[in-house]
Amino acid sequence: MLPLEPSDAELRELGTAALDFVTSFVTGLPDRPAHDPTAFDGDVSITDDARPLGELLDTVGAAAAVGVETAGPRYLGYIPAGGLVTSAIAGLLTLTMNRFGTVADMAPGLVAIEESVLRWLCAEFGLPAGSGGVLTSGGSLATLTAVVAARRTPDGTLYVSEHTHVCVAKAASIAGLPSESVRVVPVDDELRMDPLAAARMIAEDRRRGLVPFLIAGTAGTTDTGAVDPLAELADLARRENLWFHVDGAYGGAFQLTERGRARFAGIEQADSITLDPHKGLFLPYGIGALLVRDTATLDRAYHRQAAYYQDLGRREGLPDYAHRGLELTREHRGLAVWLPLRLHGVQSFRDALDEKLDLAWRAYEELLHIPGLDLPWPPQLSTVVFRASAGDEATERLFDEIRARGRYLLTSTRIRGRFFIRLCVLSHRTHAEHVLGAVEEIRSLS
Ligand SMILES: *Cc1c(COP(=O)(O)O)cnc(C)c1O
Numbered sequence: 211m212l213p214l215e216p217s218d219a220e221l222r223e224l225g226t227a228a229l230d231f232v233t234s235f236v237t238g239l240p241d242r243p244a245h246d247p248t249a250f251d252g253d254v255s256i257t258d259d260a261r262p263l264g265e266l267l268d269t270v271g272a273a274a275a276v277g278v279e280t281a282g283p284r285y286l287g288y289i290p291a292g293g294l295v296t297s298a299i300a301g302l303l304t305l306t307m308n309r310f311g312t313v314a315d316m317a318p319g320l321v322a323i324e325e326s327v328l329r330w331l332c333a334e335f336g337l338p339a340g341s342g343g344v345l346t347s348g349g350s351l352a353t354l355t356a357v358v359a360a361r362r363t364p365d366g367t368l369y370v371s372e373h374t375h376v377c378v379a380k381a382a383s384i385a386g387l388p389s390e391s392v393r394v395v396p397v398d399d400e401l402r403m404d405p406l407a408a409a410r411m412i413a414e415d416r417r418r419g420l421v422p423f424l425i426a427g428t429a430g431t432t433d434t435g436a437v438d439p440l441a442e443l444a445d446l447a448r449r450e451n452l453w454f455h456v457d458g459a460y461g462g463a464f465q466l467t468e469r470g471r472a473r474f475a476g477i478e479q480a481d482s483i484t485l486d487p488h489k490g491l492f493l494p495y496g497i498g499a500l501l502v503r504d505t506a507t508l509d510r511a512y513h514r515q516a517a518y519y520q521d522l523g524r525r526e527g528l529p530d531y532a533h534r535g536l537e538l539t540r541e542h543r544g545l546a547v548w549l550p551l552r553l554h555g556v557q558s559f560r561d562a563l564d565e566k567l568d569l570a571w572r573a574y575e576e577l578l579h580i581p582g583l584d585l586p587w588p589p590q591l592s593t594v595v596f597r598a599s600a601g602d603e604a605t606e607r608l609f610d611e612i613r614a615r616g617r618y619l620l621t622s623t624r625i626r627g628r629f630f631i632r633l634c635v636l637s638h639r640t641h642a643e644h645v646l647g648a649v650e651e652i653r654s655l656s
Contacts, residue, residue, distance in 0.1 A: 211260040227263050227264060228263075228267075231271070232295065235271075235274070235281075236295060239279070239283065240639075244278070244282060244284040244616060244617055244618050245277075245278050246277065247616075250273055250276045250277075252272045253269075254269060254273070280293075282637075283639040283640045283641065285619045286640070286644075286645075287620050287632070287634065288432070288621050289486075290489075290634055290635065290636040290637040290640065291495065291636075291637060292488070292636075292637055293494045294493055294494070294554075296554065297493045297546045297547070297549065297550045299549070301541075303549075304545045309542055310539070311324060311531070311540075311541075311544065312532040312538055313522055313530050314530050315524070316522070318528055320542050320544060320545065321528045321544070324345060324542065324545075325527075325529065325544070326544075326548065327544050327551070328343045328344070328501070331485065331501055334465055334466060335465055335501060336478030337480075337501060337503055340503070340505065341503050341504065342501070342502065342508075342529065343500050343501040343534070344500050344531050345487075345498070345531075346497075346498040346499065346500060346535060347496055347498060347537075348496070348498035349375070349377060349459030349484050349489075349498045350377040351536065352486075352500035353484045354384055354536070355508070355512075355535045355536060356381075356482040357385050357424065358381070359502070359508055359510070359512070360482070360507075361385050361423060361424075362423050364387070365391070365420070366391060366422065366423035366424070367391045367393050368387075368424040368426060369393050369411065369412065369452075370392060370394060370395065370403075371395050371396070371403040371431075372394055372396075373428065373431040373432075373433050373436060374426055374431070374457065375432055375457055375459065378426045378457065395407050395408040397436075400436060401434055401436040403427060403428075403439070405439055405443055405446050408425065408446060409450075412446075412450055412452075422452055423452060424452055424454075424455055425443055425446065425447045426456075427439075427443040427444075427454065427455070427457070427480075428457045428458075428461075429456050429462050429465075429473075429474050430464070430591045433593075433625060434587060434595050434625065434632070435460070435591035435592060435593035435634070437474065437590050437591065439476070440456060440474055440477050441475050444476045444477075447479075453481045453482070454480050454481050455481060455484070456480040456483045456484070458477070459486040459498070460489055461591045462474075463486075463490020463563060464490065464563055464567065464591055464592075465477070466560045467563050467567065469564070469567055470567075480501075481502065481504075482500060482507075483500070483501040484499070484500055485498065485500075485501065486498045487547055490563065490636065492559075492637065492638040493546060493547060494546070496543075500535070508535065509534070512532075512533050512534055562638050565641070566636055567589075567592055569592070569640065569641070570589040570593060570634075572646070573589075573594050573646075573648070573649055574588055574594045576649040580653050580656050581656075582598055582656050583596050583597070583599065583652075584596060593635075594633045595623070595631065596630065596633075602628060605622075608655055617651060618644075618648040618651055620632060620633055
């Protein structure tokens with residue numbers, strides 16, 4: 211039976227076995243099916259006896275073998291995941307050190323690391339002095355953190371488009387706002403929120419006695435990667451004295467590229483930005499971020515005192531993240547971002563993101579040449595949507611056949627009532643051979 215405090219030798223043995231597992235998992239990724247629909251029937255029951263790690267790793271391997279291979283290079287569905295192994299290694303260090311990282315006084319060194327990540331992100335987005343943020347478990351929690359901070363009255367209204375991620379409406383509902391408070395602004399032909407229509411709705415709502423408080427623009431919608439006109443929405447928000455939130459959970463990381471920066475012009479005027487390093491920075495699941503223009507807005511919403519906090523001092527220049535969001539006790543997240551950025555260098559991330567933009571464009575151009583396919587919108591970021599010109603039934607058939615092959619995992623959506631197949635490129639493991647392979651498969655099935 212392995213003691214709760216393993217000896218040095220036992221620890222090394224565990225580490226070696228775990229690292230062997232990791233290495234063979236990563237080595238095997240290029241050949242694994244993108245999707246294995248079989249049910250999992252391994253025995254995972256908890257019993258009183260202890261089992262050796264080797265046996266348990268076999269079970270874990272079998273558990274990971276079924277379902278969607280989100281870590282693999284041919285996962286082109288939803289928003290593809292990364293899983294940089296260097297971040298997982300940071301995770302091992304973090305969880306071993308187990309520091310209390312939401313109170314600076316308890317872990318000033320690790321908080322400095324996390325703060326350095328947040329300052330770097332704020333600088334990339336051109337946010338001014340006084341800006342800052344908090345790392346969250348993901349984009350949904352980041353968005354909730356922003357909506358609660360932005361809300362001023364219990365009956366305020368906020369403005370989204372039909373392509374805004376549902377986490378905004380969810381956040382509004384958790385914040386206690388009725389579903390009618392989420393106002394859906396029409397989109398233009400490129401599926402971007404129409405700022406003139408938004409202005410009209412806001413004026414009309416004010417006439418009806420409603421209290422507009424927030425516009426949510428999106429820097430890359432989940433459906434198609436459409437980028438709302440952020441500069442115009444920022445102007446509108448400023449004129450109307452509204453909080454301007456930008457959802458960059460999918461697309462935000464493209465700010466690291468020249469093309470992304472050009473497309474997101476205006477994002478530097480945001481009051482808050484949702485990011486998902488576990489999407490666009492290729493990190494393992496569990497790392498989102500909220501950046502705010504003025505950290506005092508988070509402090510007002512989340513700073514609470516309690517008698518049992520009285521021993522805790524303040525650290526000059528280091529925030530207590532507990533006062534910037536919903537979470538108190540949580541894993542330290544900074545190192546999982548910081549270590550990969552430092553180890554690979556930021557330029558590696560800029561290059562990889564540039565590659566994803568190129569690959570999506572390449573896929574779009576190749577698919578355009580396949581007779582019988584419709585591609586109404588060129589990719590604004592790294593997502594391509596297409597359908598069979600013959601209609602929904604033919605598109606669904608094509609989609610089902612791609613799925614059934616299990617080699618490429620694509621997902622679908624509905625735009626203006628019609629069925630579309632989406633191909634989204636975002637994994638650091640996805641390269642030209644994978645995208646062109648997917649195109650070939652689509653060609654052979656069309
Ligand atoms: C993924 C996504 C979210 C939600 O983020 P989670 O990390 O899944 O909670 C929000 N907005 C957009 C545009 C997304 O793509």
